[in-house]
Amino acid sequence: MKQALHSLVVSGLTQLRDAGQIAQFDPAQIKIELPRDKSHGDFATNVAMMLAKPNGMNPRALAEQLIAHLPSADWLVGAEIAGPGFINFRVQAAAKFAALATILEKTADYGRINAGEGKLVQVEFVSANPTGPLHVGHGRGAAYGSALVSLLRHAGYQVEAEYYVNDAGRQMDILTVSVWLRYLALCGETFTFPSNGYQGDYIITTARALLSEQGEALRASAIDVFANVSPDQVLDASGQVVSGDKEAHIDDIIINARQLLGTERYRLILDRVLHDILVDIKEDLAEFGVHYDNWFSERSLMDTGIVDAALARLEAAGKLYEKEGAIWFRSTDYGDAKDRVVVRDNGIKTYFASDIAYHYDKLSRGYEKIINIWGSDHHGYIPRVRGSIQAMGEDDARLEVLLVQFAVLYRGAEKASMSTRSGQFVTLRELREEIGTDATRFFYVMRRCDQHMDFDLDLAKSKSNENPLYYIQYAHARCCGVFTQAVAKGFSAWQSELGLSQLALLTEESEAELAQKLTQLPEVIQLAARDHEPHQIAYYLKELATQLHSYYNGTPILVADDALRNARLTLLAATRIVLANGLTLLGVSAPERM
């Protein structure tokens, strides 16, 4: 409908242009919008005001000319000038119901569009370090990322969802040592657990598994483990460091662990804990309705030499140099605040080196666009990554980085801690189990991702009617309920053909509005996909649910008249489809009963 109007306006303007009344114009700039005020008609455009100035014309006069040259269409009932130069359009009532047949026919596919034209896009999201279970902070990225993936798929893109597994580096060593120390404690060794070790129960679980599988084959004496280890930090009551250094402390333990265990046994522990955590993360995400096409290992980048290849490209471009024993990337050439180390003075490559290689690899895989969804705390990281892409001779416009702001958690009025190290964080699993997957996903995706967000756990947990999700799901359940009610009341089951043939009986204003709202889904999906904003879907569903509830409350559906009853049921059937499609898109269920 909107597109039809758009082409009418374009052809009207084209005539004016050919008659020499106005200059050339860009059809893409012409917008047909929905007036806020119903008295302004069904659609409106502001082209007359847009084009008035460049053509030296009065907006209202231009509008008048345009209306005079508008091709006629049987569904267009009127076009009037209003205000400073808006043109308001009125559309025939029957035209508003035209989409119902399409909706019923396409069902789950209604809303799918081809804006993406099958272009290959990759979305990387969550990618939390495999050092422990996902916490609620990751939940937002997971909900947002997977909603974006399905949104883009509905919009006609071919999308691959990827999780980058940081299974290399010092954190893996700390993880390994943490497990080993717990294992040693289970063997009967006595010592103080390092303050910088991972303290969660999952560490002990893996340690216990190792003990039962390996017996004491991995045992060493605490005296050897802590030999020549620099002292751990000591804190005073206010949390200030009195003495010691927790980083140096654990690094020394790592050195001893490698020596005492040897490469093979050390690797055995590392692989074991990594495996356990990844299994947990995958299961957690799957239960959250989040699915990936690829799990990409950082370690594999090193093993296959991609890191070296990427660094060689930077070297060839003359963007690497040596200073103070380390090798630096000249990222300041690309707007970064300072140059960055890629190889430390101890010869170990930094995380950034892996990441350069990772992006290099992703770009070489042929995606039209790669989208990274990062926590907002990583924003300072963007310039150096873009810089590395440019330095390697690639187009950094192919990379898009979307930042997800943190959700600040509250329990009532109190902030909830999210620290992974403290062992007191709220896990995503805990959140899901308490408030359910549907509510969790909907709450996260309801807000723009670049917006700070307050997540009140108590509120989300309470199954009160304050939860907007229930409002939408209830609308869907209501739509479903009427059909079983119809039969229970002794009416014949819904006949879609009869209903579709009798849509002219739907003369209520709320019926026309509801039908028109249904036709907006494809457009909402297109805009939401273009802007990467799933929350637009949530808002649309909310509005649709409002209209449904209002209609349902004020108009009896199950009337005795077969024709009218079936027409109304047809409208509800279409509404049910649209609600279900929207909810599915967000990863939320559409229950038939609640």
Place this chain on the structure above:
RNA sequence: GCGCCCGUAGCUCAGCUGGAUAGAGUAUCGCCCUCCGAAGGCGAGGGUCGCACGUUCGAAUCGUGUCGGGCGCGCCA
């Protein structure tokens, strides 16, 4: 100090890339179940869009400054 994000109703948030009288939920206050699900509907009150300039026919939206909040500025990942 520098950089990024953000200040819209008591609270939580939208505002379709500059348009008509700034919206929704919640909270508060009135109504509506002999009727298809009241997890619902109808109505009322509530705003100097942080503040100040500027850009133009027109600004919550764009620019500059300023105040306030969040985050980032490692040879960590």
